[in-house]
Amino acid sequence: MAQRKKLLTGRTRPNLLGGAFGWLWLIIILVPIYYGILASFRTQGEYYASNPLVPPSSLNMRAYKLVIENDFGRYLMNSVIITVGTVVILLFVSILGAYAIVRGQSKASQRLFRLVLLGLAIPAQATIVPLYYMIVKMGLYDTLIALILPGVGFGIPITILILVNFVRDIPGELFESMTVDGAGSWRTMLSLVLPLARPALVTVGIYDALQVWNGFLFPLVLTGKPEVRVLPYSLFTYQGEHGADQPAILAAVIVSCLPILALYIVGRRQLVAGLTAGFGK
Amino acid sequence: MAFFGIFALIPLVGVVYFSMVKWNGMGTPQWVGFDNWSASLTDKTTLNAIKLSLIVMVVTWGVQTPISLLLGVFMAGRQRYRAVLSVLYFLPLLFSSAAIGIIFKSMVDPNFGLFSHIPVRWLQQSYLSPTLALPTVMFVITWAFVPFHSLLYQAGVRQIPQTMYEAAMIDGASPWKQFWSITIPQLKYTIVTSSTLQLVGALTYFDLFYVMTQGGPGDATRILPLHMYITGFKSFDYGRSAVISVILAVVGLTLSLTLNKLSGTGKMESQQEGI
Structure with a gap:
């Protein structure tokens, strides 16, 4: 057979x-x-x-009831806020950066690009001590902003790399015709680069979102109080607080992966593309 | 134009700043020169952490690569049942590392977990004991990350031209021979990418270890990132912790640059944390 x-x-x-x-x-x-x-x-x-x-x-359903009563909603909200916040800022900054790197042929922008690429090879974990120091000094410890800023910082290299590869593929004539029509940088950005780069933005956005959503180390180090807890970290603290109640802990685990599961069902193709963004060539 | 440059520049400098500042952060406000370094490099725990990290790196790579490769080739097939299987293979990617760690920790619990109910003596072990903890977590790493890498291989296999196999078939090459002389060489680029991600990624395994073992029992699973965290944020010796950070960064950088050179594929894509 x-x-x-x-x-x-x-x-x-x-x-x-x-x-x-x-x-x-x-x-x-x-x-x-x-x-x-x-x-x-x-x-x-x-x-x-x-x-x-x-x-x-x-x-x-006892375990699930317990999880939902246990501030699950707040942790979910926090996770959503930092994920959306990080991805929006990240995409905004990166598309501008990618545009500048591709179109601005100055030495400085090329050097910048190389610098950004270097960032790819450095594990985020390695910077955790200075990062902690900075966040405390800036008075941001225990805020959601403390989770968003490093997320943006460490997302930039891969995001810019993918977007640069994409923007580079936009034919130069298109840019020239925009200039001839008297469009400034902003207009070119809005009506040429953005619409054309949309698939790449979606893909890399999903990749970035997953990174932030599943992040564990930053919340562990940069936040402490329950009000700003995010999902993966809340699982860990939950395990500490309800050590003996395994069904409740596992229910929390299951609930925590439902949002991604929903995303998976709605847009499997995009999710897979996002996961392997830039690697699956 | 300049506006874009400046706008993008600030966070970019931020990245660089994050990566450079550890030199200043070392020995917190007080400058202690290389004291931290000499202390760390002669410290037993640090050396042990380096050893453990190397073991994790080599073993997880050695285990994951053949599994992902086989699965990737398998998933690339067009049969219907394989498509269904691929969907199921994907499931671990829906969980965060913390979630995976918790499930497995519960499952290997010696008193109430999965194996406590299976009446086979040698399966009833304390999987997080000093001798078994490291292999157990490495197994969990494999469970969690193989799906991602097999996706890479699947994509790689799909790009191999079908005509190559047809030609080989006409020449009477066995499937086995086709696998070795077409599939593997054609996947060279994918193998390098996936290996780079795995090896550099091995430096960043933190969540799973933290949730499952916290580095214990004793120092049995205290790999470099955990050692860094515990030194800094549990023992409040940020200077020593920063030394470990620098080691991590340098090793990561060297590793990906070397692999990049070896593969000759002028692309640097090597960072991946805890998908």
Whole structure:
């Protein structure tokens, strides 16, 4: 059967090995997720007593109720605010930067570009001490702005790189005709670069958003009080506060990934493109 | 025009500033010269952290690359069931590292977790014990990051011209031979990109380790980023912490520049934290 399928589709790669391995990997992927979802629907007593892979006799919503009562909404809001804030500023600054780098042929802008590229190779973690120092000195500790600013800073290199590659592909004649028509830089930006760069903006925007959304280290270091807690970090503190209540913790985990799941269902293609932005060439 | 330059410039300088300021931040307000350095470089914990980070880097790379490659090739197939599988493979990418860490921590719990209910003796282990903690977290890393890399390979495989395989088939090359003499060489660029991301990324694994082990038990999983965090933000020795930062940055930079040179693909795309 498999053999015939191969002939029909004209595919001849080592499929048997790949196939067996594919199914095995599927099990490895699914077991933890399955385990987490099941456990989140158990009562605490059930969790300790029953076999983790057998579905509970009835779906118990207690854990979810607890999570939602536990300021989940606020953490979600915080995450949304920093993600949207970071991405908007980031895209705005980066598209201007990319435009300047591509169109401004001065030495300075080329040097800048090289500097930005260097930023790609430096792990964000490595700057956490000076960053912390700066944020405290600026009086921004424990604010959402403290999470947005570094997010913008570290998002710039990859964002600019991708946008520069894209803006470079816009034919020079288009820019020239804009100039002939007497359009200034702003108008060129608004009516030429922005519309043409939209797919790239979406892709890289999703990539940046995921980075910020899942970020853990910055919230851990740059914020402390619960009012500014974001989702991934709230999971961790939740684990500390409700150590024994595993179903509630796992329910929190499940709820925290729902927004991305929704995004995945709505725009799988864009999400995948965003994830592999710039790498999947 | 200049306006754009200035507008973009400020945050750009910000990036550079972030990356440079560690020299000043070292030894906080007081200038202590190289004291921090000599102290750190002879410190057992730091050396241990470097060793652990290297182990994590090499092992996760060695494990993830073949798995991602195989899966990527497999996913690139056009059969319907593979498309469904690909959707499922994607699932780990929906979770944040913190979420993944929590699920696995709960699952490997020796008293109530998954294996406590399976009556097989050798599976009932304390997976976060000093000897097993590091392999366990490395397994979780593989679980979490293979989907991303297999996506890269999938995209790579799809770009290989079908005609190459047809030609090979006419020459009577076995699937096995086709895999080695067409697929692998054609994926060279993808392999380099993915490897760079993995190796440099290994320097930044923090969330998973922090959530699952906090560097423990003892120092068994105290890799460099964790060591940096604990030194700075738990022991309040920011100077020493900054030394580790510099080590991280230099290693990351060297690594990606070297790999970049080796591959000759004039592109520097090497940063990736905790997708």
